[in-house]
Amino acid sequence: MNEERQHQLFRLSAVLYADNNYEVVPKTIHRKVIESALLECGMEEYSVHQIIDFIQERYSITFDEESVREIVTSKKEEGFLTNHRNGNLYVCLSEKRKQTLQAKISNKTIDFFISEFQGNNTQLVARVDSKAILYKFLYDIFSTNTYSFQKLINNKKDLSGIINLENSNYSEKEKEIINNFLQWDNFEKNKAIFNIASYALEYCMLTNKNGSSSIHLDNLKNKSFYLDTNIIYRVLGINGENRQKRSKTFLKKFNDSGEKIIISKSTETEFKDGIKGHVDRIRNYDSPRVNSILFQEVEVQRDIYNFYHKWRIGKINYNLDLFIAEIYSIYDNFKKEFKIQVDTVKPFDINDKKVDELLKNYTSSISTFKQNEGNEIIGSATIDAENILWIEMKRENKVQNIFDTKYFFISSDQSLRRWDYQREDKTPIVLLPSQWMSILLRYLNRTEDDFKSFVSFLNLKNSEVLINSEKLHIVLTGIAEMTTSIEQQRFILNNLVENKFNSVVSRSMSNEQIFENAKKYAKSKLENEVEKLKIQNNDLTGKYNEISADITVHKTAVTSEIQHLKDEKEGIKRKLSDKEKENIHLKEQLIESEIKAEMRKWQEPAKWLIALGFLIILFMTLQFCCKTWSLNYPYKLVMWIETITNTVQKTTLTTLMYAPLIGLWLISKFVWSRLISKDKKSETKLKIKNNVTVKYK
Template sequence: MTKEYNKNELFRLAAVLYADNNYEVSTKVIHRKILDSALLDCDNTDLTIHSLIDYIDDKYSILLGEDEIFNIVKKYPESFLTNNLDGKKTICLSPKRKTNLESKIEKKNIEFFINQYSLEFKTKIGFKNTIYDFLYHLFSINTASFQRLIDKQKDISSVISLQDSKYNEEQIEYINSFLNWENTEKNKAIFDISSYALEFCLLTNKKGSSNFKLNNLKNKIFYLDTNVIYRAIGINGEDRRKRTITFLNKFKDAGEQLKITRISDEEFKNSIKFYIDKLRKIHNPKVNSNLFLEYKSLKDINSYYHNWRKDKINSNLELFEAYVISEYRTLLDRLGIEIDYNVPYKKDDKEVQESINDLYASINKSKPEEKQAYFQSVLNDAENIYWIEQKRKGKVENIFDTSFFFISTDNFLRKWDYYRGFTTPVVLLPSQWMSILLRYFDRTKDDYKSFVSFLNLKNNEKIIDGEKLNLILSGISEMTSSVEQQRYLVTNLIEKDFSSIIKTHYTDKEIIEHSKLYAKTELEKQVSDLSEKVSVLEKDQVRKGQVINSTIKTAKNKKDENKELESEIFLKNKKNKELKDELINLKVSKGIRRWRNWLWLYLPTSLFILLFYVFAIFFNENRLNFGKNILNFIDTRQSEALKNFLSTVFYLPLAACGWLIWRSILRYKSDNVEYKRKELKTKIEETIA
């Protein structure tokens, strides 16, 4: 690229290009969408042809001619409006086209998703710039890669790989978290940016661009590196397995052949045997697989083994090896991957050996010191590269001319391959080929997710090496079989002394021994701490025992005192009860007397009334017989009614006399006296209580 893109312009253009979900590789369609984007950027103001050409060149580094722009406007009259301003022809989008584009890109450009993620997860300052920088870097790398695939003479030495990018630990965490965020539209937006790299490459590199059609990309043969097989059977984790299977299935859809060389087949089997032999040397049945899986470790053969072992009664390593080989063969059968046993060169030929050795030396030299692989791995890479070069038979002009490629996730091998000379690269990353394949087929959310998953950056600072974790657990489990103690020791070790245990110069045996020593020291410390606690508890127990004995003695004395007090209280209560009963009886007797005193009124009154009527009836001649006088007075009344009334009034006292006699009799009856006594007693008790 001759100019560096404005990042926001690039992302906006990518959104406009694929707003219709149309990935057709057509120069005219691309030109039209570039015009769409440029006019939108300029608020759809009328622009002259030359102003539009300058703007597109300045913003997108793409040079369009007047005829190309006129042809686009003429072909799509419903999308563009033309006008004459001061004798110059101007162009703008039609209102319908403008509205249609704005509605489609409003919530589909990457800026929208970056802002949404930032709000949802409350990211720190610097997050957005890191993501923009990463995506722009992705675009630049993909552009350079496609340019080299189309034109082997293209110089891309100034472009570095994503894995070489100098992102710090925090920035890598930002990038991977954003990439792994579950959002299909975000994944599509990232794919669009990557896909636009191909459009840009076709527009700026005319060589071979007209051949960029699906039919010209069919019937190619792709050899898979061992690292792809590792991912596909799940050794590098279940998520990577799913994404890799999705990727490999696209080859079947495109009619491509998948193969592995005899070298890769042997490398896979030998590497599995190598890793299982290492597991066998440190195998300890006391290691708890579920505990191993609790920790965030690198997904490798160790985590794969513990995932397989966790629910097994028989965890024999021979069974595990047979399981891995079975999964490998199942994968080959299911995806139709062929093992190529036909070596395209004479292995014993001296010149062949020299060529392979030269490749080996070159590859080994290109890898950073901290990434140095073991001898056989690099030699296998060299032989695979040489194998594919021989299969090409000199057809290395471009991606269309070449039929053989090597799919690998090894970024360093791919970087070496792209920089080693002017030839069509042998090594392709899964994301590279997937960004091409997905343009020609129906794209599902799993396809976009698979594509994005291949972009994750390595961040070894954040996770534990599975092999080292296995060694540590093996050492610790020799000192204690308690899962809880193992968990405590491993957690403490990871948080505090992990780096001191796994120093790079330590052998496996030394790591185990250091882990055992650490566990022994910690357990002894725990025992010592426990002994101190027991001693403190014993002293505390003695002190508490003394306090308890003293308390018991005091309580006993109190109990004796309480008994004496209770006896005194009982006697006092008894005396009080006697006095109370005596008082009640006294008051009851007094009440009965008062109740009976009414007889002194009832009896004389009754006797007087009786005598009054006896005199009135039987002693007629006595002058003092007032009763007789009253009766005579009544008889002298002429009115019978008056006589009857006065007679009734006269005899009423006689009825009162009867009532008084009856009441007097009642107060002498024993039942009534006893009832009255109880009534008085109840009232008196209530009053006293």
């Protein structure tokens, strides 16, 4: 492809840097639709998913999450105000953007960055056509994505020289220029390269309208699709509600178009055995004291642990066997809803030596391929191999292209897909959901809601999380061992989140270590006033871990020493038991101390009233003695009352003079109740003790 043709291709792919030629660039139209939707919303802030639903409802146009996110977060789009909150991206239009919505923004195409690179590296690019070199390299990147799709159209497509760019024929000088361009720290340049690479599918659709490579909907009907276990997890809601909603829309598209959806017996067995395996891991650290609401308050990946804790909320009986039964019930309803067949008849004889050898080769090849890519092996390579062979046998050698081939395997396993694509000249078996939806939505009415499902199957990089769901489950169980109070559990968990789970969770720690660390952290927070106890527990825990580690190291060395170490371990356990008793004793002392403090607070008013009573007695006594004392105001008050001639006034004031005696009687009664009465003191002490005991339970 000549340089001018490549230039046109890059301009088409660089959607975010497009010029005013909006009729050619679909994403310019997408941006205007989003802006129009936000204009109608006024000043209200909308999430990306709300924008997608709003556009579908108001305009009957289907958008995907990736397109919306890419548009609203682009640095050139200054009119979008975004805010990341609770794992969602919220968007609104700035006031300035509302007023200047039709204004054009200057674009920075890949040519702009190549020119800038040449100007900053004149010595490096001297006497070579660096633009042609970079164009060729960028086109090679673009073509690797394009050809992988074209292999569906033409199974003879050779990917061996395209998949790995390191095998391309570049001189050392050309490699130096390419590497310097790639390592140049410029975000917008990197974004432009990304758009070129990611635009391959649309390019392939736009450039394959004629000839044998054309894709027409009529030629894609009456196909059968086997589902991988990872698709089942998504559509059941185990990977989150958003993915469930998009996955159901995706599968509904198959029903609407008359395509068959099938689950092989191997996949169904893998799914059910996998659920049981996950639940067994949950069971290892499950506790009725854990409050599942707290699990939802921490941002973790959506998986079986999140699904379990969400199911558990509000239930009195949350037995794990019931949880398994619930998942199986959802699975059965899912099969009914989407008219899914379970293929129980293997199209091959597992006892046949050739079949057995082929399955072993496939299993080994898939496992090795995934490990070489440095990726986590998703599911069982044995089940993957069975499904691959299953579909190969069902195809009956009708594998010329996507039109002739009837059977496919839908999976979100990228490594399995790449393994499949690099094999012999056959139409690939494994399809990503996004691949198939991209084909259909290119030729179906985009006002259909189905295109929303496209987003959930794109392999976007997830936001970094502090902890995975399994470790969070273990941490919460450890915290719950120390306290059943949801507020105390939340306080400790929030402290751990703020500290990024430092010292409690790390990759090198076993689940048991994490569990113990969580307990220790919770204990330190709840009993930080007992510093001495905390130190003893930490020391003892450290010693116990050291002894346990020594046992593990030496138990295979000498049989006699194993028994010795076991005895020592039992001794440590007894010490732990003694320390636990000591903890109880110290807690009892703390309770007794708080009871005494509360009793003092309860008796304190009576002591002050004694002083008041003394003043009343003094007031009454001075009316009858020390009459000659110049400061004897009570007596003077009495004599003054005697001088009053009005009988009513005189009687009223005389009565008021003796009214304090009533107060003195009440004070005496109150003092008696709080300071002298044994029964009252015992009753009050018992109430205080009950309250304090509940507090430190």
